[in-house]
Amino acid sequence: MKTMKKVVSIAVVAAMALSVFACSADTAETTSEETQAAVDYEYMSYAEYEAAPLDSEVTVLCTVMATQSWWEDQITVYAQAFDGDGAYFIYNMACSEEDSEGVYEGATILVTGYKSEWEGEVEITDATFEFTDLAQENPMAPVDLTADFGNDEALIANQNRNFTMTGLTVEASGDNGEAFLYSWDGSGSQGDDLYFTVSNGETTMTFTVESYLTGADTDVYQTVEALNVGDTIDVAGFLYWYQGANPHITAVTVE
Amino acid sequence: MTTRRKALTSILAAAIAASSLLTGCHGSGVRKEFSVPEAFDTTREFNITFWAKNDTNINQTNIYNQAIEDFEALYPNINVSIKLYTDYNKIYNDVITNIATDTTPNVCITYPDHIATYISGENTVVPLDNLFTDERYGLGGSEVRFDSPGVDQIVPEFLDECMINGVHYCIPYMRSTEALYINKTYVEALGFEVPDIPTWDWIWEVSNAATEQNEDGTYVVNGQDVMIPFIYKSSDNMMITMLRQLGAGYSDEYGNIGLFNDTTTSLLYTIADEVSLGAFSTFTVSGYPGNFLNAGQCIFGVDSTAGSTWMGSDAPLSDIHESDVVDFETVVRPVPQFDPENPQMISQGPSVCVFNKEDPQEVLASWLFAQYLLTNEVQIAYAGTEGYVPVTTMAQASSEYQAYLNDPSQYSIKIAVTNMFLQNINNTFVTPVFNGSTSLRNAAAQLINSVVKSVRRREVVDDAYIENLYSEVTALYRLDQLSASRDTRAELGPLPVEAKLLLAALGVVWIGIGAYFSADLVKKRKKN
Numbered sequence: 001m002k003t004m005k006k007v008v009s010i011a012v013v014a015a016m017a018l019s020v021f022a023c024s025a026d027t028a029e030t031t032s033e034e035t036q037a038a039v040d041y042e043y044m045s046y047a048e049y050e051a052a053p054l055d056s057e058v059t060v061l062c063t064v065m066a067t068q069s070w071w072e073d074q075i076t077v078y079a080q081a082f083d084g085d086g087a088y089f090i091y092n093m094a095c096s097e098e099d100s101e102g103v104y105e106g107a108t109i110l111v112t113g114y115k116s117e118w119e120g121e122v123e124i125t126d127a128t129f130e131f132t133d134l135a136q137e138n139p140m141a142p143v144d145l146t147a148d149f150g151n152d153e154a155l156i157a158n159q160n161r162n163f164t165m166t167g168l169t170v171e172a173s174g175d176n177g178e179a180f181l182y183s184w185d186g187s188g189s190q191g192d193d194l195y196f197t198v199s200n201g202e203t204t205m206t207f208t209v210e211s212y213l214t215g216a217d218t219d220v221y222q223t224v225e226a227l228n229v230g231d232t233i234d235v236a237g238f239l240y241w242y243q244g245a246n247p248h249i250t251a252v253t254v255e
Numbered sequence: 256m257t258t259r260r261k262a263l264t265s266i267l268a269a270a271i272a273a274s275s276l277l278t279g280c281h282g283s284g285v286r287k288e289f290s291v292p293e294a295f296d297t298t299r300e301f302n303i304t305f306w307a308k309n310d311t312n313i314n315q316t317n318i319y320n321q322a323i324e325d326f327e328a329l330y331p332n333i334n335v336s337i338k339l340y341t342d343y344n345k346i347y348n349d350v351i352t353n354i355a356t357d358t359t360p361n362v363c364i365t366y367p368d369h370i371a372t373y374i375s376g377e378n379t380v381v382p383l384d385n386l387f388t389d390e391r392y393g394l395g396g397s398e399v400r401f402d403s404p405g406v407d408q409i410v411p412e413f414l415d416e417c418m419i420n421g422v423h424y425c426i427p428y429m430r431s432t433e434a435l436y437i438n439k440t441y442v443e444a445l446g447f448e449v450p451d452i453p454t455w456d457w458i459w460e461v462s463n464a465a466t467e468q469n470e471d472g473t474y475v476v477n478g479q480d481v482m483i484p485f486i487y488k489s490s491d492n493m494m495i496t497m498l499r500q501l502g503a504g505y506s507d508e509y510g511n512i513g514l515f516n517d518t519t520t521s522l523l524y525t526i527a528d529e530v531s532l533g534a535f536s537t538f539t540v541s542g543y544p545g546n547f548l549n550a551g552q553c554i555f556g557v558d559s560t561a562g563s564t565w566m567g568s569d570a571p572l573s574d575i576h577e578s579d580v581v582d583f584e585t586v587v588r589p590v591p592q593f594d595p596e597n598p599q600m601i602s603q604g605p606s607v608c609v610f611n612k613e614d615p616q617e618v619l620a621s622w623l624f625a626q627y628l629l630t631n632e633v634q635i636a637y638a639g640t641e642g643y644v645p646v647t648t649m650a651q652a653s654s655e656y657q658a659y660l661n662d663p664s665q666y667s668i669k670i671a672v673t674n675m676f677l678q679n680i681n682n683t684f685v686t687p688v689f690n691g692s693t694s695l696r697n698a699a700a701q702l703i704n705s706v707v708k709s710v711r712r713r714e715v716v717d718d719a720y721i722e723n724l725y726s727e728v729t730a731l732y733r734l735d736q737l738s739a740s741r742d743t744r745a746e747l748g749p750l751p752v753e754a755k756l757l758l759a760a761l762g763v764v765w766i767g768i769g770a771y772f773s774a775d776l777v778k779k780r781k782k783n
Contacts, residue, residue: 055711119542187313189339
């Protein structure tokens with residue numbers, strides 16, 4: 001069904017070859033492991049992934065942009081396609097606690113799972129992965145989506161992407177004029193997800209600080225807790241989807 | 256908009272964490288059994304913690320806060336601090352972690368299933384029977400500073416759910432059941448009428464009819480690209496309820512597992528067939544029934560009565576854009592039945608337990624607060640936030656509650672499911688509670704969700720698949736270990752031959768000793 005794309009990282013092969021000569025005592029063992037890291041990986045390009053039907057098995061090569069907190073042999077990953085032309089949300093990927101140490105920003109992994117849709121979010125579920133030694137030479141720069149603010153039809157083209165929006169105004173989120181809420185309606189407490197509403201002067205969007213991604217001890221969480229209605233802010237985040245754009249915000253700068 | 260999916264993330268984690276509780280407790284000392292102090296010490300200050308669960312509903316949070324404020328006014332020497340949760344499994348996980356470090360809360364909203372695990376640590380949770388009947392501080396006690404219900408004023412069915420191994424370890428706080436939320440407009444458009452008690456056959460028949468598509472791929476009944484006629488929110492409840500209605504095995508009170516039986520297999524085949532027709536899905540796989548229902552993309556949604564304010568065209572709470580809401584008539588019915596003459600539906604909802612502490616006075620302060628949650632003020636206010644039912648007859652019979660049920664300004668679907676539940680309290684059931692019952696519940700859910708996913712992924716669901724599924728689910732939730740430990744406790748098996756010989760030898764020795772002393776006694780008597 002799927003046409004696999006092959007990649008051979010010449011740089012990695014060269015690096016491995018050099019390191020074989022550079023190593024001394026552990027040469028035999030290291031050679032074996034490094035040779036394995038240089039093999040071809042079979043995976044779908046982002047375009048092939050996009051074209052794949054829902055509920056089909058997919059294998060993608062991707063570089064980790066961020067993770068939610070590891071949780072009993074599962075980890076949720078925000079990742080860019082290795083080729084840099086799209087992003088994936090990999091929900092509850094099987095991962096031991098030991099392996100989770102290696103799933104960090106910049107690590108490139110080969111993920112196999114199922115393309116699924118949940119409340120509008122197209123994601124990879126029931127996934128497993130393997131590490132690669134491939135280096136991401138071109139980390140995907142955030143796309144500026146300021147012009148698409150509040151326009152789900154336009155935003156959906158960048159679902160799961162890392163993005164920025166600038167020059168937004170903090171609006172009241174709750175009945176009491178709060179600048180943010182713990183949980184979507186204020187029913188939560190510190191440590192829960194933060195919700196805050198922003199506008200571009202014409203329309204509004206609700207942004208989320210996802211506590212499993214950026215918890216109460218992070219800069220973004222504390223910055224949002226300190227927001228005031230009327231503040232002008234720039235934001236960065238990942239374009240998560242839940243019945244429409246529901247961005248997970250990872251950085252807020254108050255102008 | 257919310258991201259209520261978070262509950263999902265902790266289901267498996269909690270199940271696995273449960274199995275680690277026993278080992279986690281091994282190193283900790285055993286706490287003394289609680290006994291009720293003769294009098295509550297009002298000269299000391301007590302700081303107690305209350306871990307509470309709400310349905311991501313600000314009104315419920317406000318009611319908790321009001322209850323604390325009112326309670327503290329009555330007991331100025333007790334300070335209650337609240338920690339809010341929106342997920343039972345998160346509470347469960349945190350409690351287990353805190354049992355190991357001896358930092359449990361004082362009062363905690365929980366499920367009896369979870370308590371069955373908590374009490375595997377000795378004297379961790381306070382048995383409440385002595386507190387219930389304590390003349391001064393018990394339910395309706397003479398020294399209680401508020402209008403507390405007597406034990407006979409708690410709905411007996413709900414109170415029974417709090418009993419584990421013959422002991423009450425919690426008090427019910429709120430009760431709900433599941434309801435079938437129906438888009439009546441679409442049902443009638445398909446040529447059917449909604450019966451008083453829908454059967455499973457009827458649900459499948461209508462659902463199958465709703466899968467008819469136009470040439471352009473849109474669905475005839477709604478003209479949209481999406482239609483999942485039947486979505487069940489709680490896959491575990493679905494399996495449990497179907498098995499119960501059919502009188503098939505699930506588990507017994509001793510923790511013996513009967514889930515993997517022929518009826519289960521048959522039900523899974525039916526579910527597989529319906530998924531392959533596009534007639535059925537679950538929350539885990541597709542999303543909230545209410546979102547699909549309100550968008551006209553679902554005809555039957557089964558969800559808790561405590562989720563009623565999210566269901567229907569006019570629902571006060573909604574996760575979907577206003578422009579996506581379709582106008583239709585909503586009606587509610589009991590969940591589908593195999594035997595409509597004998598309807599059966601699950602009883603669920605939060606209960607409250609009190610954790611044991613070194614200081615009995617602190618425990619008594621905790622109990623007084625827990626008891627306060629049963630007052631009419633709290634019961635009626637909280638029940639009104641959703642399709643909950645108060646757990647006391649005192650609250651149910653009160654004029655305030657009756658006025659609430661007849662208040663036309665309340666959301667009609669919420670009142671409809673509440674009345675449906677009130678009329679069916681005698682038709683509710685609960686599953687046996689034991690250490691491991693949470694894992695079994697999760698396993699039941701996984702059976703359905705795995706089949707739904709597999710069919711959608713065009714895998715073959717046959718006998719080999721089912722056999723493998725049972726094996727995988729058993730291993731994942733460690734049900735084999737659970738059964739093994741239960742078997743060990745319940746039945747040790749026949750004695751080994753060596754043991755029998757030893758016992759026989761001991762018997763012979765004792766007979767010999769007896770004979771010697773008897774003969775000696777006879778000799779002495781003869782001498783005398």
